[in-house]
Amino acid sequence: MPALFLALLTGLVFGTGIALSGMINPAKVLNFFDIAGTWDPSLAFVMGGALIVTAIGYRFVLKSPRPLFDRQFHLPTRKDIDMPLLAGSAVFGIGWGIAGFCPGGSIPALGIMQTDAAIFVAAMIAGIAITRAARQAMSRSPGVQKAAS
């Protein structure tokens, strides 16, 4: 129970940060990328604030032997920069540029009853589910059996 309560609290802090910073607002996000037009540099300050706190905070937290509610830290271990990473990131950027919603911005926007956010999140879940199913099917197909075994 304390784990769930603290996860809820963590979510509250995250959602507050998204709402106050302006990341919740698609128009503001898109204006960051429109340097030649209605440029709003705020997003750089969001990323800057988040990065400074996270970089310093991680250094302290990762010195402890384990997190509070798990046996070990689960840090991504892969180092290779492969095609799925680059292509997927490019695809993500295209979608972010179309609607101005990223996953972290769109989910808290559900809390202020924004229909656009709800439509976006539903489509995003479908996109994740379809891609996951397609990748699982491909890894089972005869051509790439080696990767699956």
Add this chain to the structure above:
Amino acid sequence: MTEFTPLLSLFGGALIGVAAVMLMAFQGRVAGLSGILAGAVLPSSSERGWQVAFLIGAIAAPMLLVSLMGVTIPFESNTPLPWLVAGGLIVGIGVNLGSGCTSGHGVCGVARFSNRSLAATGVFMVATAATVFVIRYIFGGF
């Protein structure tokens, strides 16, 4: 036009960082919202409990800011419905293939100086800027 809000954005960004540090301290996990969402709503996750609790908090926060504290949260979305759906689908495909989004790669990964996250963040920032340019200046906007 949206108002340039350096202090509020810096403060909000710092809170996003605090949440990322809290999640690492409590669950030992990276605060990647696409991963948390997938884990919470799609099958086969042993982490569902804290993921659902986190998402409830993330959704409740702006609601509480508005209803309890009277905060005004600016929100403007001008994307036509078909493009909104397309954008969502495309983001979903991209974050699954690319193993992360703005929070997972852009904040948590870059803060750890992960090569993969630095590459991913560079690619999606450029792709987003290019997409905004094409929509606004080649197609004349929505």
